[in-house]
Amino acid sequence: MPNRRGLFSAVILALVAGGLIGLSRSAVGQTPSTQPPRRPRDAVADAQTPKDVPAERPEQKKTAHDLSDVFTPSKASRSSEALVDQPQHGGMTGFDFYRDPLGAMAPGTTFDDVYKAAVAHKPKVTALQRKLLESRYDLAPKLDPKATMSRGKPLVVGPTARLPQGTSWDALAAMSPEEIRAKDAFPYKALPHPLQGGSLGGQVFPQMQIAMFPRLERYDVEFDLPEAFLPEFPPAMFLQNRPELGDVSRGEVVSINNYYRLFKDLLTPVQLDGLRLLLTPFPQEEFNPTDDRKTAEPTLGVTCFDCHTNGHTSGQFHINPDARPEQRRIRLDTVSLRGMFDQQIHGSKRSLRSVEDFTEFEQRTAYFNGDEIHAIKKGMNILDRIQVSHMAQMQNMLDFPPAPKLTVLGRLDPTKATESELRGEQLFFGKAQCASCHPAPSYLDNQMHDLHVERFLKDEAGDGPIKSFTLRGIKDSPPYMHDGRCLTLEDTVEFFNLVLGLKLTKDEKPDLVAFLRQL
Secondary structure, eight states, X not given: OHHHHHHHHHHHHHHHHTTSSOOOGGGGTOOOOOSOOOOOOOHHHHHHSOOOOOOOSGGGSOOHHHHSSTTSGGGOOXXXXXXXXXXXXXXXXXXXXXXXXXXXXXXXXXHHHXXXXXXXXXXXXXXXXXXXXXXXXXXXXXXXXXXXXXXXXEEEOOOOBOOOTTOOHHHHHHSOHHHHHHTTOOSOOOOOOTTOTTTOOOOBOOHHHHHHOGGGOOSSOOOOSOGGGSOOSSOOOOBTTOGGGOOOSTTSOOOXXXXXXXXXXXXXXXXXXXXXXXXXXXXXXXXXXXXXXXXXXXXXXXXXXXXXXXXXXXXXXXXXXXXXXXXGOOEEEXXXXXXXXXOSOBSTTTOBOSHHHHHHHHHHTGGGTTOXXXXXXXXXXXXXXXXXXXXXXXXXXXXXXXXXXXXXXXXXXXXXXXXXXXXHHHHHTTTTOGGGTXXXXXXXXXOEXXXXXXXXXXXXXXXXXXXXXXXXXXXXXXXXXXXXXXXXXXXXXXXXXXXXXXXXXXXXXXXXXXXXXXX
């Protein structure tokens, strides 16, 4: 045993001497160290933490812009100057609890409280938006005695935009963007959602549609544009597999109640199932069965074809889900689904590259302002890829309306077109530069473009790149631009005459409109 103790002591002394184990100072009578223990190494933290390096290159140095407060939500430029008159100046409240209705002013607010306050405030919201629209536009429609949409609704003749007193369109077109901005004279400012602040905007349907489908009525906001400036209701519907039939709607609004009767002999089983899904209501931000809704009664939601009526549009609008903070979100006019088979970009800003991805994205997040937590709360509908493919198959069957004056290459047949239409075609492909973004035969380029409209505006930051939309059948889908700020084709021509500096004459403008009506 003594020999074993001696051997053990010798081993310990050797290890201490070699630094492999240490003795604490307190163990040998010394004062304990006051140094804090070293933090244990965290390999994950070390891997993701950038190393401090000296700022030696110009691009490393913080600029005044880098250090400014322009990135804070309260400093965000409004998407429309008119939002300054809306609740919270177009923003939203600073909390969002699971049980609190969207737009509630305090935690614990009940549905009844929100409902009563919104109903009482609705006339003011309506009057404020009407005042804004009347200050910008002449809302008394001037109907063309001959030109109509596909099912016979007369076209409204513009321009409707009001100019500053004493200013003409020619005088305005002669000004530089800087002059127009300095005089605050640009007539086509962003069109705001009537109730964006504190309510997250959301889908708003026209009264002609609510009359048929009362479930689409909101208690807090009304549709703002007069019916004359909207598409037909019901709109015509065309199928690319049965072009000889022309309009297949038979004058009805396609719904879950009549789709089978109308299409059982026109579509394949896969397409028919896709149509069924497009007509099935799914929960949405404002239309759902929870207390956090904007309908008087709980609802199952909205259908794809509520917005894209008969595969076209009823003029319904909402705001884009993919921008923050609230003040930067923009009003979006619902686009037609006609000619989806020929389009490669879906969504004004999102640039989704397939109709399948777009369909799935709409269901998962876009219906809920891009917030998947809201989607889970209100009833997100998870579609499997087979269902999505069926819906996409049906959407790809929707065709453009017939254009009897166009050749197979999308140009005017000179034996059928009028002199005015032919002059308009020359302008479209020449001086007016329309074909730069809208080439024949489908009259779109499947790209996104930034017009930098903010050059003309004092208090708006611009919208950035937005997809170019097809111009085929454009006479059927007023109002125009992504937010509907151009109420007529004449307004649209005036808009681009200013933004692109085209210097079109008084005689050239109606010729260009005449051509657009034939697409």
